[in-house]
Amino acid sequence: MEIQVLDKTFVPFISEKQIQERLGEIANEILRDMNGEIPIFIGVLNGSFMVVSDLVKQYKGSCEMSFVKMASYIGTQSSNQVNQLLGLDIDVTDRRVIIIEDIVDTGNTLVALKKLFEQQRPKEVRICTLCLKPEAYTKDIKLDYVAFEIENKFIVGYGMDYDKHGRNIPEIYQIKE
Numbered sequence: 001m002e003i004q005v006l007d008k009t010f011v012p013f014i015s016e017k018q019i020q021e022r023l024g025e026i027a028n029e030i031l032r033d034m035n036g037e038i039p040i041f042i043g044v045l046n047g048s049f050m051v052v053s054d055l056v057k058q059y060k061g062s063c064e065m066s067f068v069k070m071a072s073y074i075g076t077q078s079s080n081q082v083n084q085l086l087g088l089d090i091d092v093t094d095r096r097v098i099i100i101e102d103i104v105d106t107g108n109t110l111v112a113l114k115k116l117f118e119q120q121r122p123k124e125v126r127i128c129t130l131c132l133k134p135e136a137y138t139k140d141i142k143l144d145y146v147a148f149e150i151e152n153k154f155i156v157g158y159g160m161d162y163d164k165h166g167r168n169i170p171e172i173y174q175i176k177e
């Protein structure tokens with residue numbers, strides 16, 4: 001069923017069940033890759049709060065977690081300027097860090113995040129994202145865990161907003177053209 005968020009109409013795109021299944025697979029993949037080491041999951045606020053919650057619940061090992069806050073979007077357009085609104089509050093020196101994103105679009109946010117982490121000399125930084133828009137992604141930072149590769153259209157729900165609205169919708173909707 002179509003939904004309305006502010007002035008735009010959206011159609012169902014990825015269901016709660018599909019999201020949980022993929023996050024379960026990725027949680028297991030990460031557990032294997034960590035080889036007994038304890039990762040630090042870093043969620044990127046605001047958009048990743050649901051992904052972090054559902055991913056760590058399915059992670060069957062020890063982990064630490066924290067959040068950073070970045071912002072690059074105004075309405076439905078990515079801006080080149082990425083602002084850091086809340087910095088890292090945890091020591092990641094020599095640790096395996098996994099950054100969790102809701103969606104990687106141009107990759108501008110990732111570049112800023114990588115810089116932030118490199119200052120602290122972690123053992124490794126991996127990237128996990130729920131969605132990736134391959135047509136929009138212009139950077140060469142490797143994305144280690146991608147749940148869904150999607151076309152270059154605006155989506156909302158499951159933590160992602162359209163002009164601050166729609167983050168609470170439990171599944172993902174795509175803009176109707």
Ligand code: IMP
Nearest residue numbers: 047078104105106107108109154155160
């Ligand atoms: P990037 O810096 O262009 O890669 O944008 C990354 C951030 O922009 C994501 O973490 C989201 O918060 C936001 N974003 C990108 N695409 C969408 C979208 O289709 N819907 C909602 N938010 C988006």
Ligand code: MG
Nearest residue numbers: 044047048102
């Ligand atoms: Mg985000």
